[in-house]
Structures are given as C-alpha cells and as structure tokens.
Amino acid sequence: MVEHSRHHRRRAQGELESLVLSALREADGPATAGWVKERLGEDLAYTTVITILTRLLAKGAVTRERAGRSFAWTPASDHAGLAAHRMRRVLDAESDREAVLASFVTGLGPDDERLLRELLRPPRSDGED
C-alpha cells in the first residue's frame, strides 16, 4: 500500500493535484479531505490527499477553513490558474530560460524603449520618411 502510493507520487504529482482540484470543484461547497478521498475512489492514502491539498493551498489553488477537528477545503482557482502558478515556478527557477524556451521577446536595453516607440509610431499619411 505504501509502495503503491509512493509510486503514484513519483508518477505524476501534477496529475494528482489536478485530480484533487477537479474533485473539489465538483463538490457543493467546502469539502473535507475524507470526502475528496472517497470521491476519487482511487487507493490514495488519506495522508497523500492531505499532502496534495496542502500543496494546492501553497499554490493558492484552494482555501481552507476549520470545520470541527478537521479542515474544509474550497477550490480558489481552476486548472488554468494552477498551471499558471506552476509555470511561473518553473520559469523563476530557470535563471537562463531564454536558453531552453524561445521567448517571444527578450529584455529591452536602456535605450531600446525609446527606439521601439519611434519605430512603431504610425506612418505619416503624406508618405514623407
């Protein structure tokens, strides 16, 4: 069982996060971790669900409030929001990301902004210049 959940975690953290977020978004109002575990139906350990929920909380994708002895969880963003957060973390971790990912634009030098605005001024209709 432990072996199995560890396998899950290694396989796809992102996938599990998405699954848990989907489950929460299907709930009517705040849901507990136990409810999420039942809803997913997979042989996920209760602690795994808690771990994933906590990770989603750190990413701002869910919020929680005390409900008796446990927490009730509410989705705060959709999958796109979660992906955006994860992507920012990837980009921030990669100091030299231009090297790997061909960005649409690179940074502007000190004089580039003025140059750009000059270039992009709409052309004059009289055809001069």
Next chain:
Amino acid sequence: MGVFVFLPLVLPLTAWPIARLAAQHLHPRTATRMLTWVAAVMAVCSTVCLCLVMVVGTATLPGNPLPDGWSDPEVREAVPYDEVVGKAAIPALCVVLLACARTLWRHTRTRRRAHRALEGLPDTEVAVLPDGTPYAYALPGTGPRRDRVVVTTALLDHLAPAERRALFAHERAHLAARHHRFLLAVRLAAHANPFLRPLHTAVSYAAERWADEEAARAVGDRRTVATAIGKAALASRAGGPPLPAFAAPGPVPRRVAALLAPAPATGPWPEVFTSAGLAAWGAAAGTAASAMSSANAAVTLFWILRTATPL
C-alpha cells in the same frame, strides 16, 4: 602535424566577422542553418584537437594508463610545446565535457518541468495561462507530449486580434522548424570553444528573425508582426520579472526595424563579392580549413601512435 593541431582551436575566431555579416546580409533562415553548421563543425574539430593534444599530454604523465611507447620523443614532437599544452588540455577538456553535460541536462529538465506544469489543462496546441505577467514561448514536445505554445492572458490583453495571430504564427514557426535544436547546438558549440560564442548570439537572433518572417508570411502583413513584437516587449518591461539587458540597440528594436523594412531576399547562394557572399564563403572556407586541419592532425597522430605502439 606541427602547429596545425592548434589551428582548429583558434579558427573559431573567424566566427565573429562571419556572424556579423551573415546576420546583416543573409536571409534569417539561411543564416540560422549556416551559422549552426559552422558552429557545430568547428566545435567538433576543436574538441577533436583538444583530445589529440590531451593524449600526448597524458602520455607524459607518470603512472598513466596509456602504452609506454606513446610518450616517445617522436610522439611528443608531433605536438609543439607538448609539456605545457598537453597538460593544460586535460582540465580544458574536462571543463568542456562538464559544461556540455550540464547544458543538456538543464535543457531536458526545464522542458520536462514546463510540460508537467501544464498537466490538467486541455490537450490543445495553445495553452493560455491566467497570469498577470506577460510572456509567451514555444515549448517543444518531449516523448508523448505534443508541441505547445504557452501564452499568458496578460500578454494577450495587450494585443489586438491580428497581433495575437502574429504571435501564434511566430511561436508555431519556432516549433515547426525545430529551432530549439539549432539553439541547443550553438550553445553546446559555445561551450566547446569560447571563440564560438558570437555564433550563439547570432543564431539566437537569426532564429527569432526567421520566425518573424514566417509569421509575417502567415499573417500577410509585416507591420502587424512588428507591432505585436513591440507591444509585447513594452508590456514585458512594465510588469515582468527582470530579463537580461543587452547593450543598445537590443535585439527587439532590430527585429521590429527589420520587419518594417521590405522582406529579405530568399535568393540562391550569394555572389562572392558582396557582403553576403563574403559571409557565406568566408564561413565555408573557415569551416573547411578547420575540418581539414583537425582531420590532418587526427590522422597524423593516429599513425604516429600506431607506429609507437608495440604490437
């Protein structure tokens, strides 16, 4: 082989004027391909020669695992200044190998992580992320994962519909022409021989220009692409994380200016006595010289070592 063994190590110095001329006068597609090939061949030749020099250097070290015959005076004579150069080649080769391995590893890691970040989104070509930072980039597929264009809502908000089409066409051109392979190749080449660094900068720029030209063709209006690039750059400057600054004028204004000018000619191989011709033929000659002298050095050393090895 004499001093010729050192020639491939210094011939990449010719890359600087070649890169400059090619970036200015050749069609970006030609420039990207040609400069990448020049960089790759020169890098391989330079590394081969470094290996040859290292063999001679290692053979003179006490306790080395190489055959005793390899430290004969005849072998040492093959490489001038073998004592100093041979030993210097050992750490140099280690640095080259480590730097290349590190670059390859980081390249695959970042691509994998970026794909993982997009998990849970619908499997579409364009992934739109709700993010306040304006950015867009092309993410090449790995294994079963498809090529994707990643763009944030903040960037899309700054662009008119036609400019958005220009942005997508630009990123698709990167993916369709597998630009990341060119970029990776020149990065590795720049690690193999620091004199090849100008080619890295030149190829990065030429690949962007190539994608710009493809986008202009797809959209049918050069000015739209120019405006899209300009707006995106100004938007990124306003709210984005700090990006590396270049000495003025940076690549973005040059790209915009090139798009506002007429489309570059996609003619055949240029005449010798034009600037474009000088770049192309100079690159071809330098590369050929580098390849020949490293081949010459390799063959010579092979025969010397073969004769020196007791059978």
